[in-house]
Amino acid sequence: MQEGTIARRWWKEAVVYQIYPRSFADSNGDGVGDLPGILARLDHVAGLGVDVIWLSPHFDSPNADNGYDIRDYRTVMAEFGTMADFDALLAGIKARGMRLIIDLVVNHTSDEHQWFVESRRSRSDPKRNYYIWRDGAQGLPNNAPSFFGGSAWERDPATGDYYLHYFAKKQPDLNWDNPAVREDVYEIMRFWLDKGVSGFRMDVIPFISKDQGFPAMTEAELRAPEFVYANGPHIHAYLQEMRGAALAPYDVMTVGEAFGVTDAQAPLFVDAARGELDMIFHFDVVRLDRDGWRKTDWTLPALKAIYARLDRAVGQGGWNTVFLGNHDNPRAVSHFGDDDPAFRVASAKALATLLLTQRGTPFLYQGDEIGMTNYPFLALEDFDDVEVRGQWQDNVATGKVSAAEFLAHLRQTSRDHSRTPMQWDATPHAGFTAAAKPWFPVHPDFGSINVAADLADPGSIYRHYQTLTALRRAEPALVYGAYRDLDPDHPALFSYSRALDGDHLQVAINFGRDPLALDLPPGTTLLNGSR
Ligand code: ISL
Ligand code: CA
Secondary structure, three states: OOOOOOOOOHHHHOOEEEEOHHHOOOOOOOOOOOHHHHHHOHHHHHHHOOOEEEEOOOEEOOOOOOOOOOOEEEEEOHHHOOHHHHHHHHHHHHHOOOEEEEEEOOOEOOOOOHHHHHHOOOOOOOOHHHEOEEOHHHOOOOOOEOOOOOEOEEEOOOOOOEEEOOOOOOOOEEOOOOHHHHHHHHHHHHHHHHOOOOEEEEOOHHHOOOOOOOOOOOHHHHHOOHHHHOOOOOHHHHHHHHHHHHHOOOOOEEEEEOOOOOHHHHHHHHOHHHOOOOEEEOOOOOOOOEEOOEEOOOOHHHHHHHHHHHHHHHOOOOOOEEOOOOOOOOOHHHHOOOOOOOOHHHHHHHHHHHHHHOOOEEEEEOOHHHOOOOOOOOOHHHOOOHHHHHHHHHHHHOOOOOHHHHHHHHHHHOHHHHOOOOOOOOOHHHHOOOOOOOOOOOOHHHHOOOHHHHHOOOOOHHHHHHHHHHHHHHOHHHHHOEEEEOOOOOOOEEEEEEEEOOEEEEEEEEOOOOOOOOOOOOOOOOOOOOO
């Protein structure tokens, strides 16, 4: 991307930290993380030097998909606390000079949401058209698959009709072609914006507009249905309407989870002139080594090529995000780094350097700041994820693949790796809970991998994150500087420059186990001594 006048915005300069509330900190000893638990640990987050917290869904939910199935958008999930707890958390975040963005999950609701309870009652119910129904007498509308196993169509006994659900059966898709749905969503957004949140992370937002003809899907399309489900006929109209109707009066940030959006399509979502989203999460990096549920290999040149391509794609008017982990992905140091005990710390620090010196708003995920690793799952019953159970039905129960083969891939790719409890210290259950049993097991390596250990070690991963967030704050070139890969073909070295107004920084990251020699131009100043 060329140097030039990039519009300055607070959310371009921010570093974001994602919290998965179920697994962050339990304050009342029921084994489940909660909002008061987060409040009690805010100094840890603020101490990292982050500016924004992204809170995964905190709304009332039956937890068919751990909160991504919302039953009431204006109520806090009972296990997480009360609205007073939310207000106290928001106040605590602001008191530390940070902002809060929350998770907007409006492609679908829970099937226990009042809208769906009414919609499914009868074909003539006023809420019928809040969801996507098709006449049961015509048979399955098309061969669209659910991401969580089986068909995307579920036949409902009350009327014998089918309803659409791209995710679990308990997550019926909303009908965004119905203006009443859109108005209700904008009302929900204003409710939380008026409470003082600073924006939204928008769950699978490219899916909200559907081609309601639902044509049959080809074999190729079935291998990656997200590219069929995203970018429906009215997606940009709806995002522009949303900006005008709900977001414009507020100084907020929006980031869309752009599952199914290619880098070529990115500017259509994030070019500021279009008034849609501020930025999007691309899946190119976290999915570069995936073929559906299968884990495949990757190379560093392939990873570097993605960063270069995404940087070019957003152009002058757009903006990128940078992330290596979240609640849907395995642990970054196990996925992109090296979690062998001899290399884990250096590797996690290397990944932190990548996250915090690339061009784009960095999104950190809870636990990566101490290099938490993938969990040693053994059998199907060790997993919690609805996606795992559904894909097991599709692939193993049907006899397509052996349990051993499916588990071998799952042990590398499962979303559950990032959902084990945060490891605070070496006390029972890593200080996550005082309960006899946490909702999900703590990683057995918590005795050595925990926040207390990192705080006591000046050379820890946590300390490296602190150094890097301070560096990013001190060096505008790391935010707005032009990006150039200096050695795209090197198999182990990731080396790039960031240049702004005569300031020229070079970043060099060793992705390999062997030391690398690096010739630096004369007069180079090392900005931080981590070698
Ligand atoms: O790739 C996926 C599906 O096979 C998952 O990572 C995920 O379903 C997808 O990225 C969309 O994620 C979002 O929507 C889901 C929810 O389960 C995820 O946690 C959320 O991040 C449905 O709300
Ligand atoms: Ca709790």
